[in-house]
Amino acid sequence: MSEETLPAGNPRDLEGELEQSRQSAARLLEAFARKLGSVGGRMPFGRKAAGSFGRAARYVQDYAVRDMAAGIDRIVRKNPVPSIMLAVVAGFLVGRAIQVPLRGHSYGNSTEHANRRAPVRR
Numbered sequence: 001m002s003e004e005t006l007p008a009g010n011p012r013d014l015e016g017e018l019e020q021s022r023q024s025a026a027r028l029l030e031a032f033a034r035k036l037g038s039v040g041g042r043m044p045f046g047r048k049a050a051g052s053f054g055r056a057a058r059y060v061q062d063y064a065v066r067d068m069a070a071g072i073d074r075i076v077r078k079n080p081v082p083s084i085m086l087a088v089v090a091g092f093l094v095g096r097a098i099q100v101p102l103r104g105h106s107y108g109n110s111t112e113h114a115n116r117r118a119p120v121r122r
Contacts, residue, residue, distance in 0.1 A: 018065045029057035 033053035039046050063071070076083040 015065075022060060022065055026057050026060040029053050029060060033057055 030053075033050045033056075036046050036050035036053060060068070
């Protein structure tokens, strides 16, 4: 894992970094929406998912980071229980996404585990 640090100086530098990240996220969401749209005819949920990702891309493009944070804050305050449930599910999915690449690299050697099998009785 690479160690990235935030700019230590000016808050405007951090704002610029956030703005670049926002624009990059919007482009990625747009590209993903187009990709889903191209296969949407073959999958029943494809068109609906493509539309959702397209709307998310437009939202990210239209609003600044501060606006998005304020909007999320309003939603969480208005709907605390669903927000907590969503956070738990998101945390679980992120944990699974992180865990999957690690499964191939167990703490012990994989051949050690294979050699520990119970003996076959004949």
